[in-house]
Amino acid sequence: MQNFMLKLDRVLNRRRRVVIGVWLVLLLAALPFAAKQSDHLSSGGYAIPGSQSQRFVAQLPKIAPGAQHGVLAGVLAAKAHANSAEMTRALDKLAAAAGTAHNVSLSPAIHARAQQAIDAAGAHQHTLVVPLTLSVSEEGAGNVASELRRLLDLNGQDSGPVELHLVGQNALWAGLQDLSKKDLAQAEEIGFPIVALILVAVFGSLVAATLPLALGAVSVLITGAIIYFLSLTMEMSVFVTNMASMIGIGVAVDYSLFVLARYRQEIAAGAEPEQARATALATSGVAVIFSGATVVTALLGLYIVHAGAIRSMALGAIVVVAVSVLAASTLLPTIISLLGARTHGRGRFFARVSAAIPAPKNFWARWTAFVTRRPAPTAAAAAIAMLALAMPALKLHTADGALRQFPKGNETLRGFQEAAAVEGPGASGPIEAIVPARATARARAVFAADPEIREVAATVVSENGREVLIRAIPRHDGESAQGQAAVKRLREKLPTGSLVGGTPAFLYDYHAEVIGSLWKVALFVMCVTFLVLMLLLRSIVLPLKAVVMNLLSVSAAYGVLTLVFGTVETLIPPLVLAVVFGLSMDYEVFLLSRIRERYAVHGDTRKAVAEGLSSSASTITSAALIMVCVFSVFALTGVPSIKELGLGCALAIAIDATIVRLVLVPTAMELLGKWNWWLPRGLAARLPDTSIEALGQHAVAAVSAPRG
Numbered sequence: 001m002q003n004f005m006l007k008l009d010r011v012l013n014r015r016r017r018v019v020i021g022v023w024l025v026l027l028l029a030a031l032p033f034a035a036k037q038s039d040h041l042s043s044g045g046y047a048i049p050g051s052q053s054q055r056f057v058a059q060l061p062k063i064a065p066g067a068q069h070g071v072l073a074g075v076l077a078a079k080a081h082a083n084s085a086e087m088t089r090a091l092d093k094l095a096a097a098a099g100t101a102h103n104v105s106l107s108p109a110i111h112a113r114a115q116q117a118i119d120a121a122g123a124h125q126h127t128l129v130v131p132l133t134l135s136v137s138e139e140g141a142g143n144v145a146s147e148l149r150r151l152l153d154l155n156g157q158d159s160g161p162v163e164l165h166l167v168g169q170n171a172l173w174a175g176l177q178d179l180s181k182k183d184l185a186q187a188e189e190i191g192f193p194i195v196a197l198i199l200v201a202v203f204g205s206l207v208a209a210t211l212p213l214a215l216g217a218v219s220v221l222i223t224g225a226i227i228y229f230l231s232l233t234m235e236m237s238v239f240v241t242n243m244a245s246m247i248g249i250g251v252a253v254d255y256s257l258f259v260l261a262r263y264r265q266e267i268a269a270g271a272e273p274e275q276a277r278a279t280a281l282a283t284s285g286v287a288v289i290f291s292g293a294t295v296v297t298a299l300l301g302l303y304i305v306h307a308g309a310i311r312s313m314a315l316g317a318i319v320v321v322a323v324s325v326l327a328a329s330t331l332l333p334t335i336i337s338l339l340g341a342r343t344h345g346r347g348r349f350f351a352r353v354s355a356a357i358p359a360p361k362n363f364w365a366r367w368t369a370f371v372t373r374r375p376a377p378t379a380a381a382a383a384i385a386m387l388a389l390a391m392p393a394l395k396l397h398t399a400d401g402a403l404r405q406f407p408k409g410n411e412t413l414r415g416f417q418e419a420a421a422v423e424g425p426g427a428s429g430p431i432e433a434i435v436p437a438r439a440t441a442r443a444r445a446v447f448a449a450d451p452e453i454r455e456v457a458a459t460v461v462s463e464n465g466r467e468v469l470i471r472a473i474p475r476h477d478g479e480s481a482q483g484q485a486a487v488k489r490l491r492e493k494l495p496t497g498s499l500v501g502g503t504p505a506f507l508y509d510y511h512a513e514v515i516g517s518l519w520k521v522a523l524f525v526m527c528v529t530f531l532v533l534m535l536l537l538r539s540i541v542l543p544l545k546a547v548v549m550n551l552l553s554v555s556a557a558y559g560v561l562t563l564v565f566g567t568v569e570t571l572i573p574p575l576v577l578a579v580v581f582g583l584s585m586d587y588e589v590f591l592l593s594r595i596r597e598r599y600a601v602h603g604d605t606r607k608a609v610a611e612g613l614s615s616s617a618s619t620i621t622s623a624a625l626i627m628v629c630v631f632s633v634f635a636l637t638g639v640p641s642i643k644e645l646g647l648g649c650a651l652a653i654a655i656d657a658t659i660v661r662l663v664l665v666p667t668a669m670e671l672l673g674k675w676n677w678w679l680p681r682g683l684a685a686r687l688p689d690t691s692i693e694a695l696g697q698h699a700v701a702a703v704s705a706p707r708g
Helices: 002-014 016-034 052-062 084-100 108-121 141-152 169-203 206-233 240-268 273-304 308-343 348-356 363-373 375-395 411-423 437-449 481-493 503-537 541-565 572-602 605-637 640-677 681-686 697-704
Strands: 072-078 127-134 162-167 397-399 431-436 453-456 467-474 499-502 567-569
Touching: 002 016, 002 273, 002 308, 016 206, 016 308, 052 431, 052 467, 052 499, 052 503, 072 084, 072 141, 072 411, 084 108, 084 127, 084 141, 084 162, 108 127, 127 411, 141 162, 141 169, 162 169, 162 411, 169 206, 169 240, 169 411, 169 605, 206 240, 206 308, 240 273, 240 308, 240 572, 240 605, 240 640, 273 308, 273 503, 273 572, 308 572, 363 375, 363 605, 363 640, 375 541, 375 640, 397 503, 431 437, 431 481, 431 503, 437 453, 437 467, 437 481, 467 481, 481 499, 481 503, 499 503, 503 541, 503 572, 541 567, 541 572, 541 640, 567 572, 567 640, 572 605, 572 640, 605 640
Parallel strands: 397 567
Antiparallel strands: 072 127, 072 162, 431 467, 431 499, 453 467
C-alpha cells in the first residue's frame, strides 16, 4: 500500500496541471447542480417494504378509484377585521395555484361550498379548511405540497388580512424541507469561519490553513451535485443535504489536516519537500484511506434498516466521505507540490507569537508517564466517568414526525394549529383499515370502542364486495404516541385478515423497523471496525479494545441526549452509532498507526505510546476540535432532528478525542504490554501486510524520484 502511494505521488507530481485541471472542471461543472441539490428531495422515505401499512397502501386501489390518493388541504385563516372579499381573494389564489401545480386541483363543488361558507360568515370571518383533490399517492403528495408552497409563496412576507397555509402530513414535510434549507445555509455560514480560525491557529499560516478549508468546500460542493443527480433517480430524504454537509465539512478538513500536518512534521525534521510529501502520502495518506474506508463501511451498516430516509442520509454521507478521501490523496498533494514552501512556512506574525510563547518540552511523554504510572485506577476512573454519562440512556425514548421539528410561530405549524382548531388535530392523519366485508360490524365496533378514536367515518365497500375501507379520526395528531398506540391495539383486535394503515400506522411500522434493526447495525459496525483495524494494525487485542471504547463513547452520547432532549427522533440512535464509529476510527487509525510505527523501531510499548502521542496528539486534538465545532454549529442551528444528531456526534467525538485517546488508550496499552500486538501465527501468515511503518528517506527517494 505504501509503495502504491509513493508511486501515486510520483504520478501526481509529473501531472500536476492535469490533476488541477480535472478537479477544476469537476468543481465548475458541479456548481450549478449543487445549488439545486434540494429541488427534488423527498419528504417520504418512511415506508417500510413488506410492513402492514405498506400492504394497506397496495390494497387501496382495489377498494375504490382514488382511495389511494394522498390528503392535502388549504387553510384560509382570517385575521382580525378581515372581510369576505379578502377571504374570496385568498380562496381564488389557492384555486389558481392548484390549477397551475401538477397532480392537484380544487374541485368546482368544493370551491363553491367554500365560497358559500365565506358569504354566509359575512363580517365574522374565521378559519376555513379547503380540501384539495390529489391524483398521486401519499408518498407523492410531498412533491405536490412543495410545488404549491412555491406557488403560494408561503416562505415570503406576511400574506395580508387572510393567511394561507397547507395542511396534511406531506404539507408538514414540505414545510420542513424549506426550513432545513435555511438551517443548512446558516450552519455553513457559521461553520466555515470557525474552522478557518482553528486551522490558522494550528498551522500559523493563512496559506496552510486555507488548503484543508478549500478541500472541504470542494468536497461538499461536488457531493451536492451528486446528490442532485441521485435525487432524480431515487428517493432522497430532505435531511440528506444537512447530513452530507455536516459530515463533509468535518471529514474533508480532517483528512487534509492529517496529510498536511505530517508533511510539515517531515519538513521540520529536515526532509526535503519532495521526500516529505511522499512520506506524508505513504503514512498519513494510507491512514486516511483506511479511515475513509472504515467510515464508508460503517455507514453501509445503515442499509440494514429498510427505510429510505435513513438509507439516503447514509448515502449522502458515504458520497462526501469518498470525495473527501479522493481530494486528500490527489488534489492536496498536487497543491502542496505547486505551492512549495508556502505550505510549510509560518507567517511572520505567527512566528513571533510562537517564539514569544515557549512550548513545553516533552509534554506528551510526561502525560503518558503520568497516566500510566497507575494505569489500572486511572483507566477505571475514566471508564466510570463514561458509564455515568451513559446511564441515562437506559431511559432513552424515541419518537417521529414533522410537527415537533418546527419552531414556535412557524408558518407551517400555525397552519396545522388553525386547522386542528376547526377539525381536530387528528383530521389530517386518520387511521384507516381494510377489513373483510363479512366482519364490517365487528370492525366498526372495535374502532368505536378504542379510546383514541374520536369519530368513525362512513364505510367504503370494494367493487367486488369482499373488503371494506374504514376511516377513523383519532383524537390526537397522526404523529402522536397515542395514535401509534391505537394502531397496535387495533391490529390486535380487528378481525383476521385486516390491514391497518394511515399516517399513525406508517410511523408505528417505521419505529418498529428502525429500533428493531439497531442491534444489527451495531453488530455490523463493530465487526467491520474490528476487521479493518486488525488488517491495519496486525493485532487482535487493539481492535477489540477500540470497539469497546467506541461503544462507551456512543453510550455516553446517548445518555447526554436523553438528559438534554428526553425524547429523540427514532433515526438518531442508528445514525449516531454509525457516524461515531466511523469517524472515531480517524483518530484511532491516526494515533495507533503512529504508535505502531514507533513500536516497529524499538519494540518498547510505553516509549512507542509516548512518541506516538507526542507526534500525533496535537493534530488529533485539532481535528477533533474542528469536528466538534462543525457538529456543534448544526446542533445550534438545525431543526430538532439535526440538533440531536449534531449534539450526539459532537459529544461522542469530544469524549473519544479526550478521555479515550488521551487516557484510556495509553493506560490500556500499558496494562496489556506485549499483548497489544498479539496476532496468531496462522492468521498473521494469511493476512496481507498493510501496516504503516516508518520509511527511510532513501526508500522514499528511490520510489518517488522522477524517472527520465
